[in-house]
Amino acid sequence: MTKTTLALRGVLLAAAALLTATPAQAAPGPAVPGNWLYLTVTKGDDRSRDIHGTLLMCNPPQGHLQAVRACAELAAVEGDIGRMPPRDTFCPMIYAPVTVSARGEWSGRQVDYSHTFVNMCDLAARTGAVFALPDQGPNRPVAGMRN
Secondary structure (H helix, E strand, O other), X not given: OOHHHHHHHHXXXXXXXXXXXXXXXXXXXXXXXXXXXXXXXXXXXXXXXXXXXXXXXEOOEEOOOOHHHHHXXXXXXXXXXXXXXXXXXXXXXXXXXXXXXXXXXXXOEEEEEEEEEOOHHHHHHHHOOOOOOOOOOOOOOXXXXXX
């Protein structure tokens, strides 16, 4: 899936959320009411890619398998993913790059976050449930340890 296709998918998901909104929610204001982020996780490098994405909405939490937890973690840092505290985890030192992005709105301000992590374990240790999308492979952090 190309980045253009991925971006188009995100726009279509946001439009679908708008179309399903009740008239009270569709009043003037942000395109998608409340705090929301379109999240993508890309495993691999330029030769081989595996891309997953979803629209996370937090008022109420939905659109993500761990929406309640992800929204709570984002609320704790006011939507600034870069400020999330790292978890105490032990991650294997295996290079398997994972690039994530989050675009949307939190508390009325634009969010545009992108970062490449060493592997899925490092991603989970540093971003919690936010990018915990389905089909992310076996490298999960081990609680209580730090790399």
